[in-house]
Amino acid sequence: MNPIKIIVCAKQVPDPEAPANLVEIDSDTKMVKIKGLPPGINSYDQNAIEAALKIKEKTGAKVTVVSVGSKLSQSILRKALAVGVDDLVLVDDSDFKDLDSRSTADVLSKAIEKIGEYDLVFTGRQASDWDSGQTGLILGEMLGIPIVNLVGGVTIEDRSVSVKRMIPGGYERVKGDMPVLLTISNEVGEMRVPSLRTVLESRKRPIEVWQSDDLKIDTQELNPFEILALTSPPNMERECSFIEGDSPEERGENLAMTLKKAFLKNN
Amino acid sequence: MSKKSNKDVWIYGEVTDGELDVKTLELLTMGKKLAIDLDEELAIVLMGDNLDPVAQDLAGFGPDKIYKVESPLLNRFNGEIWVDVLEKLFKELKPRVFLASQSFVGIEVAPRLAFRLDCEIITDCIDLKIDPDDGSLIKTKAIYGGNVVATFKQKGATQMATVREKANKLAERGAELGKIIDIKPDIDESIVKIQSLEVVREDVVALNKADVIISGGRGIGGIEGFEELATLVPLFKESFANVIIGASRPAIDSGWISSNRQIGLTGEMVAPDFYIAVGISGAIQHIAGMSKSKTVVAINKDEDSNIFNLADYGVVGDYREILPAFKKKWGGV
Numbered sequence: 001m002n003p004i005k006i007i008v009c010a011k012q013v014p015d016p017e018a019p020a021n022l023v024e025i026d027s028d029t030k031m032v033k034i035k036g037l038p039p040g041i042n043s044y045d046q047n048a049i050e051a052a053l054k055i056k057e058k059t060g061a062k063v064t065v066v067s068v069g070s071k072l073s074q075s076i077l078r079k080a081l082a083v084g085v086d087d088l089v090l091v092d093d094s095d096f097k098d099l100d101s102r103s104t105a106d107v108l109s110k111a112i113e114k115i116g117e118y119d120l121v122f123t124g125r126q127a128s129d130w131d132s133g134q135t136g137l138i139l140g141e142m143l144g145i146p147i148v149n150l151v152g153g154v155t156i157e158d159r160s161v162s163v164k165r166m167i168p169g170g171y172e173r174v175k176g177d178m179p180v181l182l183t184i185s186n187e188v189g190e191m192r193v194p195s196l197r198t199v200l201e202s203r204k205r206p207i208e209v210w211q212s213d214d215l216k217i218d219t220q221e222l223n224p225f226e227i228l229a230l231t232s233p234p235n236m237e238r239e240c241s242f243i244e245g246d247s248p249e250e251r252g253e254n255l256a257m258t259l260k261k262a263f264l265k266n267n
Numbered sequence: 268m269s270k271k272s273n274k275d276v277w278i279y280g281e282v283t284d285g286e287l288d289v290k291t292l293e294l295l296t297m298g299k300k301l302a303i304d305l306d307e308e309l310a311i312v313l314m315g316d317n318l319d320p321v322a323q324d325l326a327g328f329g330p331d332k333i334y335k336v337e338s339p340l341l342n343r344f345n346g347e348i349w350v351d352v353l354e355k356l357f358k359e360l361k362p363r364v365f366l367a368s369q370s371f372v373g374i375e376v377a378p379r380l381a382f383r384l385d386c387e388i389i390t391d392c393i394d395l396k397i398d399p400d401d402g403s404l405i406k407t408k409a410i411y412g413g414n415v416v417a418t419f420k421q422k423g424a425t426q427m428a429t430v431r432e433k434a435n436k437l438a439e440r441g442a443e444l445g446k447i448i449d450i451k452p453d454i455d456e457s458i459v460k461i462q463s464l465e466v467v468r469e470d471v472v473a474l475n476k477a478d479v480i481i482s483g484g485r486g487i488g489g490i491e492g493f494e495e496l497a498t499l500v501p502l503f504k505e506s507f508a509n510v511i512i513g514a515s516r517p518a519i520d521s522g523w524i525s526s527n528r529q530i531g532l533t534g535e536m537v538a539p540d541f542y543i544a545v546g547i548s549g550a551i552q553h554i555a556g557m558s559k560s561k562t563v564v565a566i567n568k569d570e571d572s573n574i575f576n577l578a579d580y581g582v583v584g585d586y587r588e589i590l591p592a593f594k595k596k597w598g599g600v
């Protein structure tokens with residue numbers, strides 16, 4: 001049997017846990033900058049890579065990661081190779097900055113077409129910059145293949161896919177034939193940590209770098225998000241009164257008294 | 268966009284196990300406001316099986332119409348069928364605005380439907396307004412986890428959005444009764460490529476109904492930590508009816524507690540009377556889910572932790588030392 005071919009779509013994003021004071025909003029150019037912290041692979045896309053690698057371990061699947069963006073960092077995306085991904089394709093073009101979900105899906109679908117055959121397409125359930133959660137779903141629609149959203153686990157039996165799909169209060173087991181697109185959630189587990197040796201090796205591996213021309217994309221047809229305004233959120237900070245006490249135990253006791261009073265007032 | 272072709276505001280009414288989801292009542296408030304601004308009608312779309320009780324009840328909350336889309340094939344949510352049924356309905360009836368909750372159903376159906384209708388959509392909106400110039404929607408959402416707020420305007424004959432929970436008040440009952448319109452969809456079962464094998468209910472918790480939430484984060488350190496938090500529940504139940512354990516995402520990723528208890532951007536949005544955060548640092552994605560709590564108490568061993576900037580009461584220290592003393596004292600106060 002031919003190996004299963006998995007394509008994982010992974011986005012480069014700014015550090016999602018950057019503290020608010022490092023987030024810079026330029027309301028004129030309508031751009032957000034995160035100062036002084038390196039970007040990374042979107043966390044749900046890391047989960048998607050992990051899900052693919054688990055299938056690779058069991059079935060010998062071939063895993064290709066494809067990333068669309070502008071000014072992509074090779075050193076960051078090569079981490080995918082270091083953890084065990086077979087091929088890396090970067091679709092990097094200055095016209096791909098802040099594309100909306102549909103345009104991103106459009107570029108991804110063309111890249112996937114060029115990559116060729118596939119059995120499974122994985123995306124993260126959402127990206128931590130626009131928090132939109134649409135690209136995977138639209139990509140599935142464009143490719144015309146079945147979609148399972150919010151996937152917490154995947155196993156392969158023959159040519160069919162058994163999926164744990166997260167639902168409120170639990171999960172649903174569903175099954176389908178390949179090809180299928182899955183949007184992956186954190187329940188599949190965190191991406192494995194590469195060893196120093198594989199990190200060094202991954203730096204020397206060949207990768208594909210494509211531009212819009214290579215995919216015959218007319219960049220005039222792509223849309224960035226149509227933003228009217230970018231602002232800071234309303235201030236959510238509160239005045240914290242710290243519970244006094246010389247030891248943690250004493251502070252614990254004082255918290256009990258303070259909370260009892262607060263509860264009574266509330267009721 | 269022409270004002271003639273598409274008309275009315277539709278909201279998606281979410282029904283789970285025969286019960287209306289409360290998020291729909293929040294959506295109704297938003298939908299009503301938009302319908303008034305447009306001077307058009309407000310309709311609720313319900314999909315499922317045996318929807319009569321829900322439809323009759325909802326009719327009292329002031330929609331002009333309820334489209335009751337019923338079929339035995341709609342007894343449980345299936346993305347393929349849902350999108351197909353809605354696509355046909357939209358092509359026939361052409362709503363101007365469509366809103367769904369940012370919930371399990373809404374987050375899948377709305378983007379897929381938008382794509383099929385060649386419309387655009389913004390998910391997880393915290394505010395919506397009608398642009399008086401052209402009747403389109405001005406959509407506001409938090410991006411970068413909540414560190415930035417963005418306002419968008421999009422193309423599409425149907426203006427679409429999903430709406431975040433707790434961004435609107437619950438609708439109230441009105442005097443007028445909405446008209447219920449029965450729709451029997453024509454469903455081609457052969458479009459279903461994904462078969463459901465079983466549904467497993469692990470841990471059904473109504474975090475959005477909690478009066479008190481005690482949440483543990485990575486700093487809890489393990490399952491024993493959550494067991495320790497659970498010993499607080501009976502103490503607080505002396506004063507409140509619904510006391511529930513919640514969690515941050517790392518606690519779930521570590522397998523210490525079920526993912527149904529996750530609070531935050533990709534979990535539940537909550538606003539209890541008391542939110543007690545133990546071993547949680549206050550990352551923006553967590554705050555997104557709890558910042559509307561009335562009173563926030565934080566226990567964290569790092570005095571510089573961001574969670575203290577969001578708390579009304581803070582205790583610095585190791586929760587393992589703080590909580591036993593807390594419990595002992597509680598009985599005696």
Ligand SMILES: Cc1cc2nc3c(=O)[nH]c(=O)nc-3n(C[C@H](O)[C@H](O)[C@H](O)COP(=O)(O)OP(=O)(O)OC[C@H]3O[C@@H](n4cnc5c(N)ncnc54)[C@H](O)[C@@H]3O)c2cc1C
Nearest residue numbers: 484485486515516531532533534546547548550552568586
């Ligand atoms: C797109 C996206 C969506 C996300 N959605 C969510 C979401 O919905 N909900 C969510 O919670 N997160 C979400 N996250 C993750 C989020 O960014 C943070 O990683 C997470 O909230 C951090 O959880 P934490 O505070 O428990 O862990 P940490 O940030 O590691 O904080 C642990 C804290 O515990 C304290 N501590 C350690 N030991 C003790 C002790 N013995 N006693 C007292 N305190 C102690 C430490 O001082 C520290 O402050 C999301 C991330 C992304 C990128």
